[in-house]
Amino acid sequence: MADQQSPDQNTQTHNVLWALMKFSGRMNREEYWWANAVLLGFSLVAFRVLFAGSIEVSSEGEILLPDSLMAPFFMIMMASLYVTFAISVKRLHDLGWPGIVAAVFLFPAIGLVAFVLLGILKGTNEPNKYGMVPPR
Numbered sequence: 001m002a003d004q005q006s007p008d009q010n011t012q013t014h015n016v017l018w019a020l021m022k023f024s025g026r027m028n029r030e031e032y033w034w035a036n037a038v039l040l041g042f043s044l045v046a047f048r049v050l051f052a053g054s055i056e057v058s059s060e061g062e063i064l065l066p067d068s069l070m071a072p073f074f075m076i077m078m079a080s081l082y083v084t085f086a087i088s089v090k091r092l093h094d095l096g097w098p099g100i101v102a103a104v105f106l107f108p109a110i111g112l113v114a115f116v117l118l119g120i121l122k123g124t125n126e127p128n129k130y131g132m133v134p135p136r
Helices: 016-021 029-051 067-094 099-106 108-120
Strands: none
Touching: 016 029, 016 067, 029 067, 029 108, 067 099, 067 108, 099 108
């Protein structure tokens, strides 16, 4: 019986939903940067729409957000974290690494370095256990 692979491994159909929400498959460097740009754009628009005029800065320089906006703020941050992990896991897969390595993003200093490295390092040139080589 032939090896059963997931649809993401058999096809090169990559779309925005796959890029931002799925953890399977491989993502090349260009897709990685585009996906992060889309995430940044969505986040900026969401913050602008929901929090325009609601955020104040204290005399000590602290950002003050009304309690009524804490739940939407938390939801946007959790959604952004989920998407960041989905993008990073696919990029790690392109390098032949397991997705669990994306946990480094939980540590800000290491995460920033990892973010840049994922966008610079070239993926493997052959199919690996995470899927076919994405278009370059």
